[in-house]
Amino acid sequence: MTDDLTRTSETPTALRATADAYDAVATLYADLARDALDGLPLDRAVLAAFADSVRDAGGGPVAELGCGPGQTTAHLRGLGLDAFGVDLSPVMIGLAREAYPELRFEVGSMDALDLPDGTLSGVLSWYSVIHAAPEDIPGYVAEFRRVLAPGGHLLLAFFESEGGPVTPFDHKVTTAYRWPVDEMAGIAREAGFVEIGRMLREPGEDERFRRGHLLLRLAPQG
Template sequence: MIESSAYLSATAEAYDANVVRYAEFVREALNDLPLDRSILAAFAAFVQADGGGSVAELGCGPGQTTAHLRDLGLDAFGVDLSPKMIDYARAAYPELRFEVGSMDALGQADGELSGILSWYSIIHTPPAEVPSYFAEFRRVLAPGGHLLLGFFESEGEPVTMFDHKVTPAYRWPIDDLAALAREADFVEVGRMLREPGEDERFRRGHLLMRRR
């Protein structure tokens, strides 16, 4: 639970303290990232091809990517650990649903979701805890439901902690993260790696997966 996990409390507090600055930083980030938009569009297309249904962005922050999913035609809502981020998202996108919650203990019923987007939101999770997150993703996804992960890729190095602008985070080898997902009963559909842009430090990794 949130109260018993020091790193969850620290993450929530760090984002609570940086809401406005972070929201301004990410507000139009997708505009200049055509490859990122393409993997989000592919995720939306897979969900729609399977009949649509409810999609959660877990770690939604100020809500801009949840709104992007809505614009792609998905029935999307957002969940975030930071109460102040959720307040911001609700004010910015009053037509959308946002709720406070932790990715390791979601309020959704078993098999309730058709899709999950975790867009640079597991990056703050200590590596030993990541399998429990994948287990929770599997629980709330319907069989055949899709999961899209966005993360910082480690570029040939093992899992590596780095000084994220808000709170410490981790870079992952894409093969290692894919292996953990397989152990949680996910099948890889596709992956995308892109090199860092002019104002970015690290390679970006994306994994699109389906629950068995």
């Protein structure tokens, strides 16, 4: 993997805008996110289920794609996974490396990962596809499939639309989307994933929207 994302005119405008938006708020975001899981037992439970699933399947490298300042990657490592992080924002990656120098963090884009086919045992996308345009989500999920070994596991977390259609909203950093859980599950199924389970969590005291989580397994080939 490359250490830096070179932003040129060839970099898609939407990706560049998202990276710039997170660069601008990275320090504040890192401060707010550092202890984000402490008061969220259901979120910790679904991460633990993901970790157990990866270990039960034989273990192996796990990538958190869209890792931000690295706190969830570090949580995965604490659960016994060989986890590393990738993020589009160079400033976020710098903060992650500073906070967790023992872990590996790289700059990169989830839609074009610098990884060989079938090299990962797990992929975590923890609210990292929320800014992608709806028509781009199948491409992201296809890239997750490409880098996963057969039988590998994917955990998707996103804002759920509570029975409505895919809906944009004014995320504090840049425009994001809420998804019907069945529609997100259908995209994963079309890409070759089998659903293991799902968890819907109602918004907490300081949250606006319901949260969706899908635990998936890539169907073995043959």
